[in-house]
Amino acid sequence: MTLKLKDPSLLRQQVFLAGEWIDADTRETVAVSNPANGERIGTVPMCGAEETQRAIGAAEVAQRDWARRPAKERTAILRRLNDLMLANQDDLALIMTTEQGKPLAESKGEIAYAASFIDWFADEARRVYGDTIPAPSADRRILALKQPIGVTAAITPWNFPTAMLTRKAGPALAAGCAMVVKPATQTPFSALAFAELAQRAGLPKGLLSVLTGSASKIGGEMTRNPTVRKLTFTGSTEVGRMLMKQSADTIKKLSLELGGNAPFIVFDDADLDAAVEGAMVSKYRNTGQTCVCANRIYVQKGVLAAFTEKLVARVQALKVGNGVEPGVTQGPLIDDKAVAKIEEHVADAVAKGGKVLTGGKRHALGGRFYEPTVVAGAISDMLVAQEETFGPLAPVFAFDTEAEAIALANDTEFGLASYFYSRDIGRIMRVAEQLESGMVGVNTGLISTAEAPFGGVKQSGLGREGSKYGLDEFLEIKYVCLAGLDR
Ligand SMILES: NC(=O)C1=CN([C@@H]2O[C@H](COP(=O)(O)OP(=O)(O)OC[C@H]3O[C@@H](n4cnc5c(N)ncnc54)[C@H](OP(=O)(O)O)[C@@H]3O)[C@@H](O)[C@H]2O)C=CC1
């Protein structure tokens, strides 16, 4: 298929390695198709360990010079990159919708969100402050310097193909690091378009490489290679756990943004319309395919019927279809495995007494389209309570007391995001403090922003992205002891 881009050169079908656009050494390629209709968009190179090794070598050379430049120079290049992303927002969004499936309006929103990480870290580059620390003796001074960690590697997912890349590359480049990136095989074109814009912005040759191909071979080299000092990953807990094991031999610093199982709690004293709005945003954004999506909706019994009725009405108004069509709010799921997973969760819920209030089956459009679904009568034994569905299924659970809600919410090995709605300030503080998650949305279903620290606790991962803390993930602290100052 031909994409109608204003700037067709943004659709790159080669990888960006050490400042050059090249094919895989073997000339092998992998096809990329549109999840909405299966049409082939194009191909990307099937790279492996050798190309990864070369990209890491080039990154090592480029990083030395980059780290020595004044922060102001790095800021200027990142600022140009932010401007280029926004200037090309329409094309970047069309590429994203075509390979990922999300509605065009969401893709445009993601490009702006992605650029905001470049913008934020362009500023933060100039604020890498160290410390002077009072020493225990008069002849000494203690300095804590912050220095870039060096060459870094990133493995990114398909659900936010550009934002998850800039949330990693933004702080890495701002801190003075180099980065080798492997995007998800389903959505490589967004990452390659970003590389094209990075080149145009004047990023030095070799500082950023984007390689497509074999996940195990590229990931294997990234973790094995001692030159890579840090690996940052967003994706499934299973792959994150494996990368952590693989990184053990070279003791890499790790950031892992893994699966979630977010509780969304509605207390009796909540503003119900606001709670329904929040549930819609949190649950159905990106057709339910975000790691911070509400996965379990707990509603206090006093408002259960009213909340559920309002939720169902809103869900029935969603429009399913190809994301490029006007008015569509729900695109296809990313692949057949994702459709099979939501089918399994719905069947399991029904078998255990759940009642489908709307949806509950594949959409009449066929393919990877699934009807936005609400299931009432959800209980803890169901799969939906234990695993993230990563699809448009809202299971509604009932509860009696605040203590019960907190216990249910925390009954998971995950701890990424939690949400709750209440107007009682005492309850707001109590519940926010007791929820076991890295992020808590109070009276909102949308918490993501470049200024805030994004990340999880428990098996949802390690480290924080975005905010001033996101930069620290790419910095090492060097202690310098100045002695003999009284001589
Ligand atoms: N936290 C989040 O935001 C995300 C969570 N998920 C969760 O994971 C589930 C499965 O999704 P899935 O796409 O399979 O997620 P994966 O974890 O498999 O994919 C995420 C990234 O990891 C890469 N990867 C896969 N295997 C390896 C490996 N052996 N070595 C190095 N990199 C690897 C993928 O590459 P490739 O595409 O080439 O396989 C992709 O770039 C979802 O249903 C959801 O529950 C998924 C995506 C994002």
Ligand SMILES: O=C(O)CCCC(=O)O
């Ligand atoms: O699903 C993710 O991995 C990230 C969610 C996007 C965001 O809200 O930042």
